[in-house]
Amino acid sequence: MKFSPMAGCWILIVVACVFIGVIGFSAWMFGRVQFAITSFTQPEPVELVVESLDGKQAELTALTSQLNDFKSKIEAKQASQLEISAAQMNIAIASYPLLEGNRGMLQVEKIADGFIQARVSYPMKSADSFSEMLGQSLRGEEGNLRYLNGTLFIVPELMDGGPFPRVDKIASDTETEVTNQFREMIAQTLLYGWNENPQLQPVFDNVTEVKIADDKLVLSYQPDAPRQLAVDNSENGVMGVIVKVVGIICVLFLAFAAFVIVLMRRHRKRLAASQE
Secondary structure, three states: OOOOOHHHHHHHHHHHHHHHHHHHHHHHHHHHHHHHHHHHOEOOOOOOOOOOOOOOHHHHHHHHHHHHHHHHHHHOOOOEEEEEEHHHHHHHHHHOHHHHHHOOOEEEEEEEOOEEEEEEEEEEEEOOOHHHHHHHHHHOOOOEEEEEEEEEEEEEEEEOOEEEEEEEEEEEOOOOOOOHHHHHHHHHHHHOOOOOOOOOHHHHHHOOEEEEEOOEEEEEEOOOOOOOOOOOOOOOHHHHHHHHHHHHHHHHHHHHHHHHHHHHHHHHHHHHHHHO
16 A cells, blocks of 8 residues: 555645745735834834922822821722822822833823813834844844833723723824724833732732723722622734734634544545455
8 A cells, every 4th residue: 555645735735825924924014013113103202291299299298198098998998989080199109119201201191071181192013024123033132222202091991900001082182093903012001010010910800990081090999899890892903903813714724634634544544345
């Protein structure tokens, strides 16, 4: 009985096609993402003034006292409420090491009409081509930086991990719409440092309500009250699309390989039966 190499050749051909398809799809997605980034970013950042703490020691002390009191009451299972104004947010950014990464990139303008409105100038990596991006990755380089300059409209919501700053809208200075996938990315950036802090996470886990009341952000804790969680309507974004497509391609390839193997076995059985 001779072994036919055709099945193996077909599998290799399919593997090559899958590989080329994944590379082509990645390049297409890269171009799509880079075009989007270029459309709503600018080559230079906008200067955002960091809140001066001169003569504001009393305000900083009062804010720290509010935060500590809120944390202590939650730990003691006592009802508590924390109100934070836009001015206090800027003081927190300017003074607390945990928020140091937002200095010069985020400035809260006001809290009104159900939104926390803030000016931003966030750096975003970009590359001129797919090959350039691969080269930068291999060399460990940061890549070109462009800046998302504009105004965020943030809606505070309560999720499983605590208060979440959902970015409802970004008014870019380029007057180009910023898609939801990038709004989600900015929201995650706002949480950096807070959501993994061992001292703050227990507090966030126990907050039962978060809302905007007049011109303040209000966090509430009621020991016996159910947590008023928002519905997560977030999209998967670019990475989610890539994972789905690659997953579908892999499933189709495995199905094809299994089909070829079944045909090979049937062919061998027929050959063996014909030779008996």
